[in-house]
Amino acid sequence: MKSMYKITLQLQRCARDITNMSQQAVNGISHRGRVLTLDSMNPNVKRVEYAVRGPIVQRAVQIEKELKEGVKKPFTEVIKANIGDAHAMGQKPITFFRQVLALCSYPALLEDSKFPEDVKKRAQRILEACGGHSIGAYSTSQGIECIRQDVARYIEKRDGGIPSNPDNIYLSTGASDAIVTILKLLVCGEGRDRTGVMISIPQYPLYSAALADLGAVQINYYLDEDNCWSLNIAELRRALNAAREHCNPRVLCIINPGNPTGQVQSRQCIEDVIRFAKEEHLFLMADEVYQDNVYAEGCQFHSFKKVLFEMGPEYSNTVEMASFHSTSKCYMGECGFRGGYMEVINLDPEVKAQLIKLVSVRLCPPVPGQALLDLVVNPPQPDEPSYATFMTERTAVLSTLAEKARLTEQIFNTVPGITCNPVQGAMYTFPCITLPQKAIDKAKELGLVPDMFYCMRLLEEDGICLVPGSGFGQREGTYHFRMTILPPTDKLKVVLQKIREFHLRFTQEFS
């Protein structure tokens, strides 16, 4: 009871903070004549929100500190299931990747007999492509040429031989960097001419954050939760037509496999989306960073580029597209290296020149991340000494993820008041939670959105950190949370069990 009281206090404090901050954002309180204050700062930045690292995560970090300081809690550790951070959840790096990176960092190890020949060969090749044979030199702004060639070959292989041109490949600081860069090129105009960008709801909040920052108009199209979060062209058209009245829609963003919703788009759906983009004269942005994370029976990843080219020259010569990939997800989960690339299709040559100019201002993407990307797109081959270990490690990670995807769906669907679509791909589940009216009222009383109230309570009571669905967007009156399936299987089972019990307790308390 006492701890419950503490929790309520904590929640009220947190609610106050949130209200204050937004209040001040509106009123703009001036601060002893500072140059830079909430009211004198860039208003677009104020509009930026990024739930994946929002207030709940900050509270989780606080709680971890309190635990370290010996504060008694109903739990001994905080489990952060809020972000797709595989290594933080105990996944081990791929040996081959890290061996090559070690040799690139300290080339004296090229003489060390304990490293396999293919490891040395790759390190040597990367170093020879670096200025002064050092990963400490700047690369060209578009990225190291031989790495862009490897990326192009990887794409050709992935897409059954459809050609890829290294000049269309731009290496980046994670996928986020490239996504923001393309949006920056596209967003312009004022008032009704302002660029509108279509994003799915639920969405990955990088998109809403970037659009707020750029002052673009966000156009929401809703994924169909009743049909496993599938994308419906009629809904795209509805959203587009509504938006045409107040902005200039020019961009359509797709995340496949889906984040936070984990669906994998059918080939047919992708074809329809491409046809829609051509008809409606939209620039396509295909976020495909989870392309290796496909688990469900009968599901398969189809790249937008492959489908585009299979639709024939009428499409492959006209539809403008950028596709994004990253070293942070899939089986390697190397988030910290911030490696990634984008491939642009049918981009105006003059705009390409502008793009190269724009990326050159930041000099180059981190070279260790470029090196890592080279290994991801060009892994050990069957005749190479590192192949066996590489395949064992890769397969282990992906099959465990597939198992955890099934497990998550199964257990959640046994909980009355939680309905969970199959996790077909990516590394998240986004279940729908039914909240009793009294809980919704209580949340409003505390000045919290209901699913934030739910997640905060879960965090305070069980030390599990999830992200409220409101951080990704959801249909009015529905409530969700995003949870990663990354914790080790045993821990994941505990987490799912704890959420189950919490949900029943919570529903009980407020009914």
Next chain:
Amino acid sequence: MKSMYKITLQLQRCARDITNMSQQAVNGISHRGRVLTLDSMNPNVKRVEYAVRGPIVQRAVQIEKELKEGVKKPFTEVIKANIGDAHAMGQKPITFFRQVLALCSYPALLEDSKFPEDVKKRAQRILEACGGHSIGAYSTSQGIECIRQDVARYIEKRDGGIPSNPDNIYLSTGASDAIVTILKLLVCGEGRDRTGVMISIPQYPLYSAALADLGAVQINYYLDEDNCWSLNIAELRRALNAAREHCNPRVLCIINPGNPTGQVQSRQCIEDVIRFAKEEHLFLMADEVYQDNVYAEGCQFHSFKKVLFEMGPEYSNTVEMASFHSTSKCYMGECGFRGGYMEVINLDPEVKAQLIKLVSVRLCPPVPGQALLDLVVNPPQPDEPSYATFMTERTAVLSTLAEKARLTEQIFNTVPGITCNPVQGAMYTFPCITLPQKAIDKAKELGLVPDMFYCMRLLEEDGICLVPGSGFGQREGTYHFRMTILPPTDKLKVVLQKIREFHLRFTQEFS
């Protein structure tokens, strides 16, 4: 004669390209109904320019390819003295840094007896601060906490004990990233209320590029070339007053030691600048990435923060400031890792919350770069096994740079028509070149700015790549180029000699 003809053709082509591009930028030619064209793209991006990697560098890369393909040239290699890229110019990485990074990449090496204990200790410490003990995990968006603590201790030591708070330290993707982030917070308003940002002329083009991108008003203040590029408060005041008529000046950017001008500011000058910033209610941005690159007798680096605090609470409690540092310059020159940090002083707590939110959208700076930064701010200590080698390597780099700084000034000043200020610090020289009227006319005829014409000719005839002064800004009617002092001493002597001969030839030809 024939080769001279080819060069002129080449120059005319290049000039045409430049004119076309700018023409099209103005007219905005539409392209077969593309969504994204020069005329339909973000106009701010079109305004961005970045000379350090501009047309001349692109031509240099072309020439390198031509040489590879066996095309005959009056030279056998292109020497790129256009960018501060130490490793590309043959400088070797610091052994200690790279050993620790190798162990962080592949922790199995922690068991390897060939690595000194202090190397292992540092790697262990960094890994323990990473999620899942892997540099492949995301860090907090502000940067790994124990690294921010090390940065704070480093600053305290550097500034004679003036306290530094890790909460005021933000790790970044090189210094550029942090500089753009702070500018993004500051720039807002429309028309006459639009934020104005004061930058030195000559400047490092990151600033003009970022201001164009953000649509801020660039306010130029000129450095005093006749007084070794010193900063003159009267000139600051002139620039500010002129700007007040058409914008809202809120920011003053300083680069010390100077890029491209290599001057080192006196303590007195820094005090005057701080007083000016307080009087005029300006946010101070101190770009101090060359703080270890000071060569000239009697010159010393004074950090803006130290001077600010020595001026007493009246200043240290009120003046808002951000100071920037990087792993790319100084003695380590690790550009490829994109490591850096900023320290903010007197930043509004509510703005700090906004800053953390903003950086969280990009998740985190590259973790290998954060690890490297930790080693830079916390190098081997006298009682540690790696100390001797570290000091030998560090001293060798810095003393060679000092020698090359002297050499450069000396040789240039023997050339009639070239006047060169002492290279007191940083890694560049920005000599003034006198161009004959006929050369200026010829350049105009080709549609090139005169110093671009000069540098293009030098590149085509001698394979030396410099950046024209016009890329950094210079007083009307004066001409300069920026050259790095980074080539190895022998090569630098050749470069200086070749420039000497070229300049005499060029002057001859056009007089």
